Amino acid sequence: MARPSDLPLDATLADVGEFGLISRLVELFGTDERVLIGPGDDAAVVRVKRGHVVVSTDVMVEGRHFRRDWASAEDVGHRAAAQNLSDINAMGGSATHLTIGLAAPADLPASWALGFARGFAAECESVGATVIGGDLTRAAEVVVAVTVLGECTQAPLVRSGARPGDVLALTGRQGWAAGGLAVLGRGFRSPRALVEAYRRPQPPYGAGREAAEAGATSLIDISDGLLAEAGHLATASGVAIDVRSGAFDLPEPLLAVGAALGADPLQFVLGGGDDHALLGTFPDAASLPEGWLVIGEVREGSGVTVDGGEHDGPTGWTHF
Amino acid sequence: MARPSDLPLDATLADVGEFGLISRLVELFGTDERVLIGPGDDAAVVRVKRGHVVVSTDVMVEGRHFRRDWASAEDVGHRAAAQNLSDINAMGGSATHLTIGLAAPADLPASWALGFARGFAAECESVGATVIGGDLTRAAEVVVAVTVLGECTQAPLVRSGARPGDVLALTGRQGWAAGGLAVLGRGFRSPRALVEAYRRPQPPYGAGREAAEAGATSLIDISDGLLAEAGHLATASGVAIDVRSGAFDLPEPLLAVGAALGADPLQFVLGGGDDHALLGTFPDAASLPEGWLVIGEVREGSGVTVDGGEHDGPTGWTHF
Numbered sequence A, B: 001m002a003r004p005s006d007l008p009l010d011a012t013l014a015d016v017g018e019f020g021l022i023s024r025l026v027e028l029f030g031t032d033e034r035v036l037i038g039p040g041d042d043a044a045v046v047r048v049k050r051g052h053v054v055v056s057t058d059v060m061v062e063g064r065h066f067r068r069d070w071a072s073a074e075d076v077g078h079r080a081a082a083q084n085l086s087d088i089n090a091m092g093g094s095a096t097h098l099t100i101g102l103a104a105p106a107d108l109p110a111s112w113a114l115g116f117a118r119g120f121a122a123e124c125e126s127v128g129a130t131v132i133g134g135d136l137t138r139a140a141e142v143v144v145a146v147t148v149l150g151e152c153t154q155a156p157l158v159r160s161g162a163r164p165g166d167v168l169a170l171t172g173r174q175g176w177a178a179g180g181l182a183v184l185g186r187g188f189r190s191p192r193a194l195v196e197a198y199r200r201p202q203p204p205y206g207a208g209r210e211a212a213e214a215g216a217t218s219l220i221d222i223s224d225g226l227l228a229e230a231g232h233l234a235t236a237s238g239v240a241i242d243v244r245s246g247a248f249d250l251p252e253p254l255l256a257v258g259a260a261l262g263a264d265p266l267q268f269v270l271g272g273g274d275d276h277a278l279l280g281t282f283p284d285a286a287s288l289p290e291g292w293l294v295i296g297e298v299r300e301g302s303g304v305t306v307d308g309g310e311h312d313g314p315t316g317w318t319h320f
Helices: A018-028 A073-089 A110-125 A176-185 A192-199 A207-213 A226-237 A252-261 A265-271 B018-028 B073-089 B110-125 B176-185 B192-199 B207-213 B226-237 B252-261 B265-271
Strands: A035-037 A044-047 A052-061 A093-104 A130-138 A143-152 A167-171 A218-221 A240-243 A278-282 A293-299 A303-306 B035-037 B044-047 B052-061 B093-104 B130-138 B143-152 B167-171 B218-221 B240-243 B278-282 B293-299 B303-306
Touching: A018 A110, A018 A130, A044 A093, A044 A130, A052 A073, A052 B093, A052 B143, A073 A093, A073 A110, A073 A143, A073 A192, A073 A207, A073 A218, A093 A110, A093 A207, A093 B052, A093 B143, A110 A130, A143 B052, A143 B093, A143 B143, A167 A240, A176 A192, A176 A252, A176 A265, A192 A252, A207 A218, A207 A278, A218 A226, A226 A240, A226 A265, A226 A278, A226 A303, A252 A265, B018 B110, B018 B130, B044 B093, B044 B130, B052 B073, B073 B093, B073 B110, B073 B143, B073 B192, B073 B207, B073 B218, B093 B110, B093 B207, B110 B130, B167 B240, B176 B192, B176 B252, B176 B265, B192 B252, B207 B218, B207 B278, B218 B226, B226 B240, B226 B265, B226 B278, B226 B303, B252 B265
Parallel strands: A052 B130, A093 A130, A130 B052, A240 A303, B093 B130, B240 B303
Antiparallel strands: A035 A044, A044 B052, A052 A143, A052 B044, A093 A143, A167 A278, A167 A293, A218 A278, A240 A293, B035 B044, B052 B143, B093 B143, B167 B278, B167 B293, B218 B278, B240 B293
């Protein structure tokens, strides 16, 4: 079988063919001792130690969730994996295995698909997770559907456990990716730290499990926007949440972008997603693990407020 | 919350919105005692009894794998589920849980998405499997990515176990869906039995487990074409496979379509997929469970032959 490096640089998926590409992709994915049957059969089989499996599926569409001119194939692979690994983090769990469904135009460069897979595999490897299978087919645009499996060492952390009196807390970078997206949208490439944060988010892997061990009452990952996700916690828990705008340390690159674009940098923090920070509630500030910041509180009632009042600005992302 | 029946008939996904549609979809999916956390959180959690999980992902694209004018939304839902449930059948296992990633244009009728989900849920229910989550996003065309989880009661049946001297055997309808597709492609709607077989395949659910219990040496489901799948068995097992063309009972509707379209009806059987019949190898004909038909044999060597010679005709489907 030809090695990936044998591919002509301009080879498309149509040139390489479904099975030719799959065999090259599979070479990029490692394995682990829990994989009983890996890619290449009708299904994969993995060992499950803890009597349960945590499962999440996410779909990314070119032009909507990523642009090939704004990030490298490797970057998109890292992002696609991070988005899914983060869903397991948000349950207080650890990701173990993933599958990738890739639909793509026949003229997609095979090198893009291979770069995507390299980035995806590298991100998974960083948390000890393995790609075990997938599907490849033709479509008008690139669509990536990922399913991630994982496990929890204690009860999964759901959205519905927040109680009045809890503190609201955040861990991980927040607003950076939204700042990077705003920069790219204006045709700029700097501040580089924000653009890189958009291209390759750095979710606080492991912080979900630490939150569960510390007695967090609810947890969610911020993919659609901080206030939007706070709203999901509030709705699921039947409580009100108030966010304190003064709680955030606005990092220098966000201040710079705010100044350059004439935008309030706080809006990136309150409305931005894509960093996959974690938002959770805890019985009190004393129970927070290291790296968490108190940013508000849980009250009786419903809905989300900022500094006790309605928020005037974007709260997040809507898909339709 | 509004009931599905409250939707205006012409409401689109954009009218209903992401969360409005998701809440309606979730109502259509049942639950079971193995579901610890169902749809609506960052991930679902299911109980796993047997220490392993069987996993497969498939992607279907409108215009390529289905056409909205050739089948109802319910039909497409049945087909999408059947295709995935069949992958677990082909490992000798039973499907337990599924996720759906749906990417669709904003102007897709919400009623189509709901009809799809109804058909999907009904097909899953027929084998005791449950939909536990998914994702919904916007795209230029309808793309459905399904991941199915399952379990085996004995060692999973892989493609690589066929040995020279084994018999090759088939169970389930084969060629019917291909006949139906050919009919639809010419603008006809009959024979109705074939068109219905294309719209709603009837995979031989449970036959995979029976094959495993009977000592089958390898197993695969026929989604791309009988000879193509026989080729996958031969390659994975390092053997040659010979198919006997006289072994098949050609059903009356296939004979009728062959006559009407001037085609050899055997080609639908040898080259057709989409029925999700099972193709397997067994140590001898005496070990076949009920409902299996011997259609050939496994020999030393490599490749697939028909009646000892090269096949002159289509062997299956290629994706690029």
